[in-house]
Amino acid sequence: MSEPAPSFEKIAFVAASTPEAEAARERLVSRYGKASDDEADVIVALGGDGMMLQTLHAFRGQGVPIYGMHRGSVGFLMNTYREDHLPDRLAAAVQVQIHPLMMEAVDQDGVRHRAPAFNEVALFRQTYQAGKLRVSIDDKVRLDELICDGVIVATPAGSTAYNLSAHGPILPLGTPLLALTPISPFRPRRWRGALVPDKGRIDIAVLEAGKRPVSAVADHYEVRNVVSVSAQLDVASSSAMLFDPDHGLEERILREQFVY
Incomplete structure (x- = not known):
């Protein structure tokens, strides 16, 4: 019935x-x-x-x-x-x-900020210098050094937003994946991003944070001068x-x- x-x-x-x-x-x-x-x-x-x-x-x-x-x-x-x-x-x-992503960002003063994101968690350079990032997934380093204007972690619902404008992949709803998409990558120059299982935790460390400051944004919530950012699907919400x-x-x- x-x-x-x-x-x-x-x-x-x-x-x-x-x-x-x-x-x-x-x-x-x-x-x-x-x-x-x-x-x-x-x-x-x-x-x-x-x-x-x-x-x-x-x-x-x-x-x-x-x-x-x-x-x-x-x-x-x-x-x-x-x-x-x-x-x-x-x-x-x-x-x-x-389900939203849950972003946890730590700023240069050691303060932790948590915010949900239904579209994406994104990191952006704050000055004329490109950001220098290290990308890990589930505690395993996947990129020792990513020099870029920023990077996006997008949900399937958000994959057609900023992620698509940055030439990231479109993810149909129900796909158990997240899109990890660089913004104007300089090194590695040919890296165009990755698909990450949505059960994984993505950790991004900001290298040379004082010289190359980076901000982090979860949908509409912004944190300036971050030193590390993690993003993981919040399955409880x-x-x-x-x-x-x-x-x-x-x-x-x-x-x-x-x-x-």
């Missing part, structure tokens, strides 16, 4: 701080009502991918699914915006569970995203690989 379709009677709407998104929220609230965040069966996020990331972080671990509709500049993670038949669309939507059956994230990921 198949399970009954979920019921999303109580809908909470959140919107990016743009006139377009705010106007859409007002129209939808007048049509479908407005539940509080605490009592909502589903969160409808209006905006672009940045708004979706903010919403994923805001409701991480709370068990409420998030359905995005595109009212922003970039909408890879968003469904097409339509105001009609929203409860029916929500009931028919496909649910995808995603997850968020649910809802996609229209004919416009799911897996279909978008496949489509992106055949665009020239």
